[in-house]
Amino acid sequence: MDFIITQLINSLVFGSLLFMMAAGLSLIFGLMNVVNVAHGSFFMLGAFTAYSIMQWSGNFWLALGVGWVPAVIVAVLIERFFIKPLYNRGHLDQVLLTFGFIYVLADITHYLWGPEIRNISPPESLTGVIEIAGAYIPKYRLFLVAFGGVVAALLWWFLGRSRIGAMVRAGVDDAATAAGIGINVPLLFGCIFALGAGLAGLGGVVASPILGVYLGMDIEILIPAFIVVVVGGMGSLRGALVASILVAVVDTFGKAYFPDYALFMIYLLMVVVLLTRPQGLFGIARA
Numbered sequence: 001m002d003f004i005i006t007q008l009i010n011s012l013v014f015g016s017l018l019f020m021m022a023a024g025l026s027l028i029f030g031l032m033n034v035v036n037v038a039h040g041s042f043f044m045l046g047a048f049t050a051y052s053i054m055q056w057s058g059n060f061w062l063a064l065g066v067g068w069v070p071a072v073i074v075a076v077l078i079e080r081f082f083i084k085p086l087y088n089r090g091h092l093d094q095v096l097l098t099f100g101f102i103y104v105l106a107d108i109t110h111y112l113w114g115p116e117i118r119n120i121s122p123p124e125s126l127t128g129v130i131e132i133a134g135a136y137i138p139k140y141r142l143f144l145v146a147f148g149g150v151v152a153a154l155l156w157w158f159l160g161r162s163r164i165g166a167m168v169r170a171g172v173d174d175a176a177t178a179a180g181i182g183i184n185v186p187l188l189f190g191c192i193f194a195l196g197a198g199l200a201g202l203g204g205v206v207a208s209p210i211l212g213v214y215l216g217m218d219i220e221i222l223i224p225a226f227i228v229v230v231v232g233g234m235g236s237l238r239g240a241l242v243a244s245i246l247v248a249v250v251d252t253f254g255k256a257y258f259p260d261y262a263l264f265m266i267y268l269l270m271v272v273v274l275l276t277r278p279q280g281l282f283g284i285a286r287a
Contacts, residue, residue: 030235
């Protein structure tokens with residue numbers, strides 16, 4: 001029983017990280033119709049920034065508060081000067097451009113921080129373990145699960161209850177109609193791209209005490225995040241949340257019980273969803 005509880009918590013931890021990645025990725029594609037394969041680079045940038053802040057101040061909470069900001073700044077520059085001219089171009093051009101930025105940002109990261117694997121310790125208040133039904137769970141993992149829940153709740157409020165959220169929903173449904181009723185769609189695009197990058201950077205910050213900080217972590221998180229977007233449905237926050245947990249559970253328990261087939265299992269999940277519901281679990285079928 002304690003093994004199952006441990007794996008469930010691990011699933012929720014991984015699901016929280018996937019959600020922070022996939023929510024922004026889903027909104028960027030659903031609203032902007034832009035395929036950004038460099039999205040994982042913002043996750044990595046958040047982790048490395050958190051490491052630098054921790055080295056400078058030793059304050060994890062400061063890293064949590066501002067560690068994601070460089071990811072947002074870089075994203076705004078990329079969207080404004082490189083992606084914006086490709087809005088009316090095909091997905092292949094977008095993929096090629098953003099794929100190039102994976103290497104550009106990786107090289108910049110390598111130049112600034114070097115190739116070494118680095119570690120971040122959680123704050124002292126979140127060290128130690130808590131016993132749950134015989135399973136000993138690190139406090140920081142429980143914090144990460146709760147933090148992911150708070151982020152999901154705030155996003156739900158922002159997109160579901162705020163005026164800006166209403167504009168985002170209108171843009172996801174039909175960007176042309178949204179522009180016709182006076183919504184500044186280009187500005188909205190930039191804000192959503194920055195929001196998505198900020199979420200990814202925040203995910204990198206909170207993931208760093210568990211995963212470590214290293215080159216290549218962007219690709220490792222990007223692949224399951226794309227699977228989450230496909231399974232949940234483009235532009236759907238609810239889909240991103242449900243699919244994040246679903247993919248995390250399949251991946252975590254797959255690695256525990258069938259380690260040789262774990263990666264195959266999440267791809268199988270994606271294939272099953274695409275065959276039965278091509279638009280994803282909560283996506284809207286487009287004509």
